[in-house]
Amino acid sequence: MDKSFSGKGWGLVGIAALILLFLLPAFLPRFYIYLISLMLVYGLLATSLNVVLGYGGVFQFHHCVFYGIGAYATALFLTKTGAPFVVSFIAGGAAAAVLSFLMGLITVRLSKLYFGMLQISLGSLVWAIVYRWYDFTGGDDGIHGISLPDIISSQKGAYYFTLIVTLISLFIIYKIIKSPFGSVLQGIRDNPVRSGMVGINVKRHILAALIIAGFFGGVAGSLFVVVDHTVFPDMLFWTLSLEVLIMCLLGGWFNFFGPMLGAAIVIALRTFVSGYTVYWALVYGVVMIFVIFFLPDGVLGYLQEKLQPAKGKAVTKEG
Amino acid sequence: MDAVWVLFSQKVLSQILVGLSRTTILFIVSSGMSLILGVLRIPNVAHGSLYMIGAFLAYSISRLFGGGSQGFWMALLLAPLGVAILSLIAERALFQHLYKREHLMLLLLTFALSLIFGDLTKLVWGAEYKSVPVPQVFQGFVTVFAGLPLPLYNLFLLAVGPVVAVLLWLFVNKTKIGKISRAAAVDREMVSAVGINVSLVFAAVFVVGCLLAGLGGVLVAPTVSVTLGMDHTLIMETFLIVIMGGLGNIWGALIGALIFGLSQSLGIMIWPQFGIIFPYLAVVIVLMIKPTGLLKSTW
Numbered sequence: 196m197d198k199s200f201s202g203k204g205w206g207l208v209g210i211a212a213l214i215l216l217f218l219l220p221a222f223l224p225r226f227y228i229y230l231i232s233l234m235l236v237y238g239l240l241a242t243s244l245n246v247v248l249g250y251g252g253v254f255q256f257h258h259c260v261f262y263g264i265g266a267y268a269t270a271l272f273l274t275k276t277g278a279p280f281v282v283s284f285i286a287g288g289a290a291a292a293v294l295s296f297l298m299g300l301i302t303v304r305l306s307k308l309y310f311g312m313l314q315i316s317l318g319s320l321v322w323a324i325v326y327r328w329y330d331f332t333g334g335d336d337g338i339h340g341i342s343l344p345d346i347i348s349s350q351k352g353a354y355y356f357t358l359i360v361t362l363i364s365l366f367i368i369y370k371i372i373k374s375p376f377g378s379v380l381q382g383i384r385d386n387p388v389r390s391g392m393v394g395i396n397v398k399r400h401i402l403a404a405l406i407i408a409g410f411f412g413g414v415a416g417s418l419f420v421v422v423d424h425t426v427f428p429d430m431l432f433w434t435l436s437l438e439v440l441i442m443c444l445l446g447g448w449f450n451f452f453g454p455m456l457g458a459a460i461v462i463a464l465r466t467f468v469s470g471y472t473v474y475w476a477l478v479y480g481v482v483m484i485f486v487i488f489f490l491p492d493g494v495l496g497y498l499q500e501k502l503q504p505a506k507g508k509a510v511t512k513e514g
Numbered sequence: 515m516d517a518v519w520v521l522f523s524q525k526v527l528s529q530i531l532v533g534l535s536r537t538t539i540l541f542i543v544s545s546g547m548s549l550i551l552g553v554l555r556i557p558n559v560a561h562g563s564l565y566m567i568g569a570f571l572a573y574s575i576s577r578l579f580g581g582g583s584q585g586f587w588m589a590l591l592l593a594p595l596g597v598a599i600l601s602l603i604a605e606r607a608l609f610q611h612l613y614k615r616e617h618l619m620l621l622l623l624t625f626a627l628s629l630i631f632g633d634l635t636k637l638v639w640g641a642e643y644k645s646v647p648v649p650q651v652f653q654g655f656v657t658v659f660a661g662l663p664l665p666l667y668n669l670f671l672l673a674v675g676p677v678v679a680v681l682l683w684l685f686v687n688k689t690k691i692g693k694i695s696r697a698a699a700v701d702r703e704m705v706s707a708v709g710i711n712v713s714l715v716f717a718a719v720f721v722v723g724c725l726l727a728g729l730g731g732v733l734v735a736p737t738v739s740v741t742l743g744m745d746h747t748l749i750m751e752t753f754l755i756v757i758m759g760g761l762g763n764i765w766g767a768l769i770g771a772l773i774f775g776l777s778q779s780l781g782i783m784i785w786p787q788f789g790i791i792f793p794y795l796a797v798v799i800v801l802m803i804k805p806t807g808l809l810k811s812t813w
Binding site (some may be wrong): 304305313481 | 556611612615619621623627632634636707746750757802805
């Protein structure tokens with residue numbers, strides 16, 4: 196059930212938020228600009244995952260593979276070839292989409308938990324290759340100090356670039372979800388058997404959704420290169436993928452902007468908690484358990500239920 | 515020419531033996547995961563953490579008892595029990611409330627636990643490497659065929675594997691809890707309708723599964739350096755093994771562990787840098803042929 200925002204009130208909130216996002220660099224210190232850039236990157240990553248997770252009902256456990264491959268593709272294009280930045284940037288999404296297609300060919304035959312466990316394992320294979328291939332990927336160290344065109348090499352430039360690319364990507368994802376293809380996808384999520392019966396090629400649709408999700412995951416990875424000028428193998432380690440899953444859950448994966456919000460909360464929390472203790476993972480684990488037990492629809496799902504009791508009540512999902 | 519051939523076959527044989535002792539550990543841990551997957555339907559990411567905690571507990575217990583042979587045997591006895599108690603607390607406090615929820619939620623809960631366990635391990639034992647000595651009895655080598663030396667401890671591991679397999683078979687097929695749990699795996703509501711407290715049976719199965727993770731941790735401790743992060747590599751290996759064998763099938767875990775352990779050890783011999791890839795390739799090939807694993811899945 197899609198419970199996306201609607202109504203004029205929310206539209207105004209959105210426009211205000213946009214204006215704020217564009218004005219922020221004028222008065223925020225550098226560190227916070229970096230932080231918000233990271234939130235956008237992770238937000239896009241979580242939203243791309245949600246295309247298959249929330250709207251397709253696919254257990255994509257290891258989504259960060261595409262994020263990492265996107266980042267590595269961009270970084271390698273920039274450092275090893277003389278390709279212009281635009282080409283390198285697009286190469287990230289493209290590489291991720293191709294990988295997503297190849298992995299999808301193997302995994303799409305399985306369903307639910309089988310899919311998820313095989314996907315996480317295949318993703319770990321990709322991680323292992325990246326981690327071991329010192330000559331090409333820099334192995335454990337990754338690649339540092341990637342040089343970018345002048346216009347986006349500054350903190351502000353990177354921020355604006357990230358903001359614009361994220362907004363465009365979100366817009367495209369939104370359009371895809373609202374398109375007939377998106378409706379079919381949600382139909383498959385709610386009842387794969389019946390969708391198959393009415394003549395929908397379920398596997399082909401899932402595969403297409405996987406490629407789309409992989410592509411935008413790759414774009415998020417390329418954006419990380421722009422923001423941070425580095426890539427490292429941990430970007431495609433499976434623990435990060437599960438963290439992104441939690442971002443989706445925390446924000447609310449039945450809501451288009453849920454993953455974005457979840458990512459922002461997690462990044463803010465991580466930055467805040469890490470300032471006080473090295474045991475960030477412990478705090479994160481406790482927060483996760485809290486969310487799983489008390490916020491099964493995420494923050495946005497919870498807010499929506501509180502704000503619109505009449506509408507929200509009718510919607511119940513089996514757990 | 516003959517000498518070269520003997521040398522080569524010796525190398526292959528010794529790699530196979532190394533692979534088989536690795537298989538034992540992998541089988542013990544994955545059979546626990548498979549048991550939990552089959553009956554409770556939990557993809558337990560925290561399984562690796564319990565394995566790690568088992569290894570750290572083995573370190574502490576063996577030091578407590580003087581670090582010698584006696585220490586090892588006490589660790590072998592007590593560390594899995596410690597892990598079992600920890601898992602019992604987790605099951606009663608957290609898991610039992612979530613069985614009706616989606617697998618995804620259970621997976622995320624186990625991930626949250628693995629983060630918490632990881633940090634708790636760091637709190638208790640610190641970030642340094644720990645080593646557990648090989649007990650006196652198993653120091654030294656035996657010569658197996660063609661003058662091939664094999665560490666005695668590996669021989670011990672090779673013997674432990676079948677013992678665990680038989681005990682597990684007895685648990686699943688001959689005990690009441692095992693029989694009920696197999697029934698509950700198929701139809702939980704029917705089992706509870708005939709007046710059996712399914713919740714307690716589930717708790718028992720969960721604890722047995724986690725105990726196996728702890729046992730694996732203790733057994734591996736003398737052969738590796740015990741360190742944070744040993745959970746992360748293991749958990750992916752177990753996932754692969756369980757998928758290959760068929761979700762929830764304990765004997766599938768045995769076959770999966772064999773394929774994994776052997777392809778890994780031989781792969782490393784053939785191509786040291788990328789030996790890690792071979793087990794994954796094996797999994798892909800297996801799943802191309804049989805998408806739901808080699809043996810019948812309980813799903």
